[in-house]
Amino acid sequence: MTPSSTIKFSYIKRNLIFRFDAGTSRGVLKTREVYWIKAIHADHPEVEGWGEAAPLVGLSPDYSPDFENFLVKMLQTAENQPWSQSGKEIIDQVRSMVPFEFPSIRFGLETALLDLIHGGKKKISSNPFYDLNEPIPINGLIWMGDRDFMLEQIDQKLTEGFDCIKMKIGAIDFEQEIALLKYIRSRFSPEEVVLRVDANGAFSNQKALEKLRRLADLSLHSIEQPIPAGNWKAMHQLCQSTPLPVALDEELIGVKEKEQLLDTIQPQHIILKPTLLGGIQETQAWIGLAEERGIGWWMTSALESNIGLNAISQLASSLHPSIPQGLGTGKLYLNNLESPLEVHSGKIHYNPSLPWEYPA
Template identity: 65%
Template sequence: MVNTVQLQFSYLKRTLIFRFDAGTSRGVLKTRDVYWIQATDPKNREIKGWGEAAPLVKLSPDYRDDFEEVLNRILQKLNGETWESEQDSVLAKLKDLIPSELPAIRFGVETAVLDWKNGGKKRILTNDFFDSQKPIPINGLIWMGDREFMLEQIDQKLNEGFNCIKMKIGAIDFEQEIALLGYIRSQFSSEQITLRVDANGAFSRAEALKKLERLAEFDIQSIEQPIPAGNWNEMRRLCEVTPVAIALDEELIGVPDKEQLLDQIKPQHIILKPTLVGGILETQDWIHLAQSRNIGWWMTSALESNIGLNAISQLASTFNPAIPQGLGTGKLYHNNLQSPLEIQSGFIRYNTDTAWEDPS
């Protein structure tokens, strides 16, 4: 006989405050609303599972004016459900119960239920990051801004010991961005520092190849989303001739047929943000499909608080990643939840000497 339990769900909203104006191709972010989902057994309220639903402004399919109303409605519906203790059963059930148009909510509930299932200790999955405190390599992120701000960030990341730098481009003059990349390469070879750039779809289709050829002069490891998402034919042509490996990012959001996208575009890499692509189960599916096609991948957070970042780090760890992941966003906020997550010398670690702050 399978043991089942009925859980109750609730949520808390927190507005996170950035330490600086975070420039993106979609505008400057100063604050970020996140929703912490709690799962408890009414018969044993000592154990609390926590997850995070954090739709990203102008990008997440479930970023909408009535998000909080929709979240509350979904959680009320889930209060009447029974849950088996087996992980695959939980994930399959949530895929059926929460539509794909609500990926942030699905990811948050997945995390909350799995955390509860594992004793409410912020352990989401079996993984070496949490279980053995095995660090995960990450890239150092350089945010968009004026030249001086970006140069300051570059120097800071290099001094902190990162050997993989990711620079967001498209906010300032392209020649100034080229000069910043040249500054890094004047000090460090590609064997010493891996360079990634993220265009967030900022290049026009007419200019994309010429800009990629310029970027190739600096031994760029990859460029994320050079042209806007949705231009599959043009993206495929770029992937065929590009001198810099292309990584799809926004292109993956809301895609009903993963195999069709991968087979039609044939990218060199894909970037996976669980909050945007549908959570744990969907992310695992993307990875298996990519690996079967010899397409590279890495995982990144989407500006979640430490609750979401912890879950994504554990998910990444289950695949034993050897290349840097995009998991360095924990220090972005003045009022992030205190946690065992630490970044040192280009790695994110789970330090068991530090306790979690109670979200409630």
């Protein structure tokens, strides 16, 4: 592909169906719409690059009834661009073309183009995960539900060999959640199993610190987004007084003033979701600023299909993460795209002996 190559774009929409009611403090998810973007070189249509635009209801800045219409317009605009064959230049071009307010389109478009320039082999960059089949440690995710459902998930994850468990909290009775965490701690020490919790902003500003003190007694690694996003002063106060490290998640979405946010809140960790933050360059920028300030980070998927999950896993791998990532969402759906992605022994693997199902 030459720097002036003409690229044709199209997309496929799929309504993914959850295997169970996926509960969060913001409500229950049953289905999830994603848009698979295909990029082909006009002279070589047999080589296809695939990306995924997956706006998440209630979270994504670009989730709206008009999303599909805007996607069509962006792809039409993209067809009139002279695309580079340099990965870095492609990312810059996409960033210039797609507004900041449409982060999932940015990520889907740039990963489709990166896949295309790497030969349409579902590779977006050089990275140990894809190139060397080097697995990435991940956390086992425990979804909200009644006590028995959550207990069943906990037992399953521990049996599967996960040594990092992340439990969503904030929807059922707090005492029941404490009891479930105590159950894990009664079986495994902090050295054996790392525990994370994710409140998705469920705690009130007034009661958050008290709850964090209770949770800290269980030797947890961190809590994600304990209070709702948008109140930097309250979050700063919480991060300064907490006995439990705080990780910002929703707080980062839609924020252009990265340095100001990090310097104001001074969190212990941040969590990166490329689909929600605006793609590869925005994600890398957050990480660079965090590392300059001694702030920890990890990357997670945002309930994408395996096309998006594969791209995020490769991005995470290219940045050489030091702790478990949040990339274990591939088996959530009844109708996900079959892929070489496998999860076992607490890690996500890329198994090149398994084929990719063709998007349709």
